[in-house]
Amino acid sequence: MAIDTQKPSHPEGASNNVLVRLVRLLSSMPVAVSLLCLVALASMIGTILVQNREEDFYIANLGPTWYKILNALDFFDMYGSWWFITIMGLLVLSVSSALLRHGPRFWHMSRPMQAMRPWPKKSDGSFTINSPLASDPEATETLLRRLGFSEFRHREDHGKPLLLARQGRFSKFGFFLVHGGVVLICIGGLITSQLGFRGVMNLPEHDSDNRVYVADGNKYRTLQLPFQVRNDDFDISFYKTGMPSEYSSQLTLHQDSKDIVSKRITVNDPLRYQGITFYQASFGDAGSGVEFTIRDLSEKGFPEQKVKTEVNKVLEDGMGLKLTIKELRQHNVMNMSQEEGKTKLSDVGPSLDIHLSSPSSGNLTYRVYMSYPHMLAFGRTGASEMTYDDLGFSPADTLRMELLGAYLDEVSKIEGERGPDQNRAAFAAAMKSLDLPISRAAELGPSIAIAEQVLRKHKLPMLFSFTGFDPKMYTGLQVARDPGSPLVWSACALLVIGLYMMIYMHEKRVWIRFNKEQQQLEVCALLSGKDKHPLNSTLAHLQQELSAPTNTTS
Amino acid sequence: MNDTTLTTNNRYHASSGIWSYWLGMLVLTLGLAGLAITGEADKLSMGTPFIELLSYKLTGYANVLLAAATVVYIAHLWFTKPAVGKWASGLATAGAVGLLVALLTRWFESHQILEEGHVPISNLYEVSIFFTALTTVIYLVLESFSRNRHPGAFVMPIVIMAIVFELWLVSKGNAGPQNLVPALKSYWMHAHVLANFIGYGAFAVACGGGVMYLVRHRAEAQGRTDGMVMRVLPSLTEADTLMYRAIAIGFITFTIATILGAAWAYDAWGGYWSWDPKETWSLIVWITYAIYLHLRFVKGWAGTRMAWWAILGFGVTLFCFIGVNMFLSGLHSYGQVS
Ligand code: HEM
Numbered sequence: 103m104a105i106d107t108q109k110p111s112h113p114e115g116a117s118n119n120v121l122v123r124l125v126r127l128l129s130s131m132p133v134a135v136s137l138l139c140l141v142a143l144a145s146m147i148g149t150i151l152v153q154n155r156e157e158d159f160y161i162a163n164l165g166p167t168w169y170k171i172l173n174a175l176d177f178f179d180m181y182g183s184w185w186f187i188t189i190m191g192l193l194v195l196s197v198s199s200a201l202l203r204h205g206p207r208f209w210h211m212s213r214p215m216q217a218m219r220p221w222p223k224k225s226d227g228s229f230t231i232n233s234p235l236a237s238d239p240e241a242t243e244t245l246l247r248r249l250g251f252s253e254f255r256h257r258e259d260h261g262k263p264l265l266l267a268r269q270g271r272f273s274k275f276g277f278f279l280v281h282g283g284v285v286l287i288c289i290g291g292l293i294t295s296q297l298g299f300r301g302v303m304n305l306p307e308h309d310s311d312n313r314v315y316v317a318d319g320n321k322y323r324t325l326q327l328p329f330q331v332r333n334d335d336f337d338i339s340f341y342k343t344g345m346p347s348e349y350s351s352q353l354t355l356h357q358d359s360k361d362i363v364s365k366r367i368t369v370n371d372p373l374r375y376q377g378i379t380f381y382q383a384s385f386g387d388a389g390s391g392v393e394f395t396i397r398d399l400s401e402k403g404f405p406e407q408k409v410k411t412e413v414n415k416v417l418e419d420g421m422g423l424k425l426t427i428k429e430l431r432q433h434n435v436m437n438m439s440q441e442e443g444k445t446k447l448s449d450v451g452p453s454l455d456i457h458l459s460s461p462s463s464g465n466l467t468y469r470v471y472m473s474y475p476h477m478l479a480f481g482r483t484g485a486s487e488m489t490y491d492d493l494g495f496s497p498a499d500t501l502r503m504e505l506l507g508a509y510l511d512e513v514s515k516i517e518g519e520r521g522p523d524q525n526r527a528a529f530a531a532a533m534k535s536l537d538l539p540i541s542r543a544a545e546l547g548p549s550i551a552i553a554e555q556v557l558r559k560h561k562l563p564m565l566f567s568f569t570g571f572d573p574k575m576y577t578g579l580q581v582a583r584d585p586g587s588p589l590v591w592s593a594c595a596l597l598v599i600g601l602y603m604m605i606y607m608h609e610k611r612v613w614i615r616f617n618k619e620q621q622q623l624e625v626c627a628l629l630s631g632k633d634k635h636p637l638n639s640t641l642a643h644l645q646q647e648l649s650a651p652t653n654t655t656s
Numbered sequence: 657m658n659d660t661t662l663t664t665n666n667r668y669h670a671s672s673g674i675w676s677y678w679l680g681m682l683v684l685t686l687g688l689a690g691l692a693i694t695g696e697a698d699k700l701s702m703g704t705p706f707i708e709l710l711s712y713k714l715t716g717y718a719n720v721l722l723a724a725a726t727v728v729y730i731a732h733l734w735f736t737k738p739a740v741g742k743w744a745s746g747l748a749t750a751g752a753v754g755l756l757v758a759l760l761t762r763w764f765e766s767h768q769i770l771e772e773g774h775v776p777i778s779n780l781y782e783v784s785i786f787f788t789a790l791t792t793v794i795y796l797v798l799e800s801f802s803r804n805r806h807p808g809a810f811v812m813p814i815v816i817m818a819i820v821f822e823l824w825l826v827s828k829g830n831a832g833p834q835n836l837v838p839a840l841k842s843y844w845m846h847a848h849v850l851a852n853f854i855g856y857g858a859f860a861v862a863c864g865g866g867v868m869y870l871v872r873h874r875a876e877a878q879g880r881t882d883g884m885v886m887r888v889l890p891s892l893t894e895a896d897t898l899m900y901r902a903i904a905i906g907f908i909t910f911t912i913a914t915i916l917g918a919a920w921a922y923d924a925w926g927g928y929w930s931w932d933p934k935e936t937w938s939l940i941v942w943i944t945y946a947i948y949l950h951l952r953f954v955k956g957w958a959g960t961r962m963a964w965w966a967i968l969g970f971g972v973t974l975f976c977f978i979g980v981n982m983f984l985s986g987l988h989s990y991g992q993v994s
Contacts (some may be wrong), residue, residue: 369838
């Protein structure tokens with residue numbers, strides 16, 4: 103008969119084998135807990151210190167000395183640094199050692215009961231009770247089966263029947279699943295980081311490409327896919343608030359002129375092909391065509407110039423003036439409610455952001471609304487908000503703009519005091535210079551007067567009016583190859599199942615000796631488990647059931 | 657263990673009654689939500705202001721009930737008559753049911769006042785309400801098994817903290833139902849948030865258990881045998897068990913939550929793990945409680961050290977839940993406080 107003790111069946115003696123000692127050291131609790139703490143602390147660093155930014159950013163924020171030190175230690179790309187990988191590697195080694203060290207013991211415990219084990223010398227609980235079952239081991243087995251016990255051995259002991267019952271045979275399996283799961287997840291991650299990639303690809307509509315840009319620290323390297331990716335159509339829809347509600351691209355993978363697969367991808371619904379996955383990640387302007395006119399307010403008569411160009415282009419006049427076409431927005435949602443606290447959203451239509459920089463007037467950004475050309479919206483560099491004003495008429499209104507120019511010209515000739523009379527005279531002169539009949543003075547006068555004040559107030563060097571556009575969007579794709587992921591997902595499942603087993607499955611063994619003469623049962627139990635509380639009640643419950651079995655058929 | 661501890665115990669037979677009670681509460685919640693929704697159905701239109709929503713008012717009433725429950729739970733420490741405890745539980749149950757009804761109503765409302773409705777666990781305000789309700793329910797379920805109503809005085813203050821946080825969000829104008837950015841429209845996301853908050857709620861309960869343990873331990877160390885603390889607080893073993901059980905439930909759900917989050921990230925961003933601050937902090941929370949389980953299972957640690965660990969763990973959890981959104985930035989922009 104096998105000797106059963108609670109001690110491991112392969113007791114660990116002292117060993118001179120270096121490997122054995124290393125495994126024991128690595129799997130020891132102090133080492134395991136320290137490693138876990140170390141991983142937690144190290145990963146914290148990366149959430150506080152912004153990762154993978156450009157050099158200038160760090161130098162500006164930390165100073166050159168700290169930058170040099172931290173950069174040498176890979177702190178700006180720390181999750182890929184040698185020291186972080188080393189810590190993770192040690193953790194994996196430590197868990198693997200635990201598996202090696204404890205595995206055989208747990209394996210042994212999960213085998214079926216080989217033979218009857220003798221009455222234990224030390225137990226977690228024992229009692230003797232009067233019971234109607236005292237003469238019926240078979241009925242007792244049925245009762246125990248109902249209580250969750252699954253393995254039974256019967257024997258005679260000193261002339262009395264003895265029953266051993268066990269449940270939770272596989273409870274220690276959780277240990278393999280959990281720790282094996284952790285190891286496999288890390289291995290999956292390693293496979294992905296070594297054999298996989300994750301990059302971006304920005305494809306304008308109808309364009310085709312096979313180059314993926316993969317981030318490498320704060321730089322990029324290019325990678326060529328074995329096939330071409332074409333963006334057949336990009337589509338975006340908006341909420342009434344102007345926020346994008348959904349965007350999608352019709353992607354086709356093709357080789358030469360032969361199409362392989364085609365799918366409309368949206369956020370959360372990628373295209374997968376041969377282990378490579380294409381995710382809808384972002385979108386942007388791929389150089390939409392825009393048309394606008396410029397009024398140069400610094401020149402006499404406010405000459406007009408028509409421009410046709412593309413978003414992201416820079417226009418220069420060779421004398422230091424630079425116009426950058428920044429952003430085309432097709433929707434601008436504003437709160438048009440007059441009442442405090444209420445919202446009434448309304449789309450005011452497309453706008454174009456133009457950045458102007460010149461030696462005389464500094465830096466300025468204009469936002470030009472197509473449907474509201476008389477609105478002036480601009481921000482000076484450094485100002486957090488835009489300034490809005492109303493010119494009263496569009497800068498494309500040639501008649502009024504020329505009149506305004508002529509009027510300002512006349513006003514500048516006034517010498518001495520400037521009053522209503524002088525203004526009126528200047529306006530009449532301006533009308534005359536443009537051959538306008540004086541009968542239109544009442545119609546044009548007030549708007550010119552307001553516009554003059556607006557211009558004086560803001561001292562803008564130029565005015566723009568936005569006349570047309572032809573949108574051209576690119577779709578921003580995230581492209582990834584992730585060969586480790588099937589392993590990671592399976593390991594996650596193992597981990598969760600294993601955790602459940604470890605926490606809620608306990609091995610319970612019960613010995614019962616049947617004393618027929620005195621109508622008594624002698625009971626003794628061995629329990630394994632972390633939470634002694636439910637085990638106490640298990641015993642109490644057992645005692646109750648054995649002394650007065652509830653009717654099984656009810 | 658000796659025979660005297662094995663007194664007959666009705667717990668097993670009582671448990672089916674407890675579960676049918678909670679099933680009844682669930683049916684009640686659904687019924688009330690149905691009433692609230694039908695009552696409000698024709699009063700809503702696109703853009704109805706947040707403070708006119710029924711769900712907002714219901715949340716307010718429920719929060720008042722929870723605050724009252726907290727006061728009564730604390731009073732119960734001195735006024736130990738069972739009736740006081742029953743009032744506390746009753747108020748807390750009513751408050752939790754109220755919050756759940758409010759959330760269900762808000763779900764319906766979001767379909768009426770937004771172009772596209774969504775499950776009401778999509779922004780920080782909604783998940784805070786959800787956290788409040790879940791923590792209360794998890795506690796009440798554990799309470800209904802233990803029949804000891806005193807721990808409420810330690811768990812409910814955590815609920816009050818969450819309510820204060822909700823009010824702060826309201827004052828910052830971050831509370832109304834909002835349209836979802838495309839990445840948030842995913843079933844993974846809903847399952848992820850749900851599991852996460854069961855985990856957070858359980859860790860909160862464990863923290864309450866830890867505080868009770870420490871208070872009682874101190875009193876015992878001072879040799880006290882009588883007085884409020886000794887009379888009302890669960891024994892050290894019971895408090896320790898409460899902590900362990902809450903952490904066990906929390907650890908499993910939190911593990912599931914993190915995996916669901918990874919699955920969501922995998923579909924939305926093309927990688928299951930990108931070391932974004934929220935992800936990284938979940939890992940830190942996970943490791944904190946994994947260490948707790950090892951120390952307890954393998955080293956057999958229990959008592960004061962573990963109580964401190966449960967409290968520290970909840971601190972880390974809180975940072976992961978709120979701190980990350982407030983102090984660190986990342987892909988989880990839906991939680992951003994502006
Ligand atoms: C540094 C890495 C780790 C090492 C070296 C390690 C080692 C161990 C060892 C030696 C045991 C004791 C088994 C026994 O004698 O019963 C154990 C138990 C356990 N470990 Fe780990 N572990 C590690 C990481 C983890 C992680 C990350 C988890 C997360 C879920 C985990 C969950 C558990 C649980 C739940 C138990 C209880 C097992 C039981 O006693 O039934 N371990 N671990």
